[in-house]
Amino acid sequence: MANFINYQNRDDLMSKIHRIGQCITRGNGRSYGDSALSETYVSCLQHNRILGFDENKGIIKCESGILLSEIIEIFTPRGWFLKVAPGTKLITVGGAIASDVHGKNHHKDGCFSETVENIALMLSSGDVVQCSHRKNRELFLATCGGMGLTGIILEVSFSLKPISSKNIEQTTIKTRNLQETFDAFEEYADDTYSVAWIDCLSKGKLIGRSLLMTGEFSQDRNLQYVPKKKITIPFNFPSLVLNYLAVKSFNALYYASAKPGVSHQIVDLDSFFFPLDSINSWNRVYGSHGFVQYQFILPKNVSYEGLLKILKKISDKGFGSFLAVLKLYGKHNDNYLSFPMEGYSLALDFKMQKGLLDFLKELDQIVLEYEGRFYLAKDARVSKKVFESGYPKIEEFRELRQSNKMKDKFSSLQSKRLGL
Structure with a gap:
């Protein structure tokens, strides 16, 4: 029977992270594989607030549990849309980063991580750090596409694109x-x-x-x-x-x-x-x-x-x-x-x-x-052999997980299957 861990706020999660064993963050459960399967889940769905929006720069700040569909419903009538939209809008922003999703415009605009300005990430120690393309870059590179194996994404700032029509x-x-x-x-x-x-x-x-x-x-x-x-x-x-x-x-x-x-x-x-x-x-x-x-x-x-x-x-x-x-x-x-x-x-x-x-x-x-x-x-x-042959930086990811004790706290059936 799966154990779901809900939390009220950052301090509540910080106190709980020390008491739970290995876990994985779960968003809206739309992954096709076993990346969000574990005996213990940390659910972020109730943490779906928009914390701010810079109208001049098109940068939204939000909690990681907000769905892309919610952002689209709020911002499309105001003339804004996702710069990178995957094949489903029924995933969380945190899930979009963990999977580093891409869309029909990758040949022009790259992955979702290209739009991300900052991530607030809770580590296995309970400490919250900020990471981006420039700040704590190694942690950012591991978190975007890292399937929740570096920590719990709490808040995200990322940019939208202006549009003139739906x-x-x-x-x-x-x-x-x-x-x-x-x-x-x-x-x-x-x-x-x-x-x-x-x-x-x-x-x-x-x-x-x-x-x-x-x-x-x-x-x-x-x-x-x-x-x-x-x-x-x-x-x-x-x-x-x-x-x-x-x-x-x-x-x-x-x-x-x-x-x-x-x-x-x-x-x-x-x-x-x-x-x-x-x-x-x-x-x-x-x-x-x-x-x-x-x-x-x-x-x-x-x-x-x-x-x-x-x-x-x-x-x-x-x-x-x-x-x-x-x-x-x-x-x-x-x-x-x-x-x-x-x-x-x-x-x-x-x-x-x-x-x-x-x-x-x-x-x-x-x-x-x-x-x-x-x-x-x-x-x-x-x-494991088939998967890792396609990812030349997989050992860097494993070393980061090991040296920062992420492996002791964050794991999924997928991470165990592939030795991540």
Whole structure:
């Protein structure tokens, strides 16, 4: 039975941190893996106040438990939005930093940590320190992307971007194969936002066919933001529903639904940035056994070759995914465990079924062959050897944890599995 530790204020947490054993901070519980699983959790959700906003600089100061959705609801009507928005708005600011999340504009603006001005972090001793790109920089580099393993994030200051609308001018480019998809990414690389849905079960000359969507905020001055209404999937789908033929048929219909060539439309920001947030319990589509998300990134110079090899293996084995997201990334940052590097990533959701885990191990070897890496926020199964091969600064992270006695206080099932 999990032990949840709630706290009233900083002093209350300081007194409790000495009495509890190993723990991990938990935000809104949206990670796909085991990064926030532990016998003891420190819950920060009730600490969700906005502490200040500098209108001239666009810098917000807030407690770590506030959700991105709450910030969007408050600030979009005032003409401000997140500089970096991940694929869900239902995560806390603290979680966004711990995962060093990225969005559809990484090739232009980098990770969430690039927007962070300051972090107030409680260490295992109970002391609270301030860290940033300049102050206590080593601690900052370990905390951003460190999955809560350096301490408890209490407060954060980070910058927003000015916008003129809650709408996005979306361009959709329909490609016929992986080469065309890569060509389209490069052609539209100057667009602020880009992401592609890819048909991972297409074969032969059609392998890698995609719908690339790029976007820019509209200038229509419509800031009347209302969160999108949600629908709920009320029960787990029978396991047989999501089979190879069903996924293949869905992919074919979805691809066919797009107009040939290039098309344009206006969509609201929820539809563009957070499409799955409008569906409660969407994971029930995968049945009672659930699913495994598999996200990796490959260096740009070998991305095409590596992705082609992986897509061929997926198509041949028939382990299909109708949620398959391809993104272009810019240069990596200095954070020890931040996921992005200059290249392309692919994220896939596989229904849990017989033979899947062995199949994913085969994909792991291709990722390693092309010197790729895996995303901690999405991972629940890679081995220590596979994971650490993609992170050249992992020993620096481990040494920092050891020397500051962080390892004695902050741990998760993931950190134990990977020896972090």
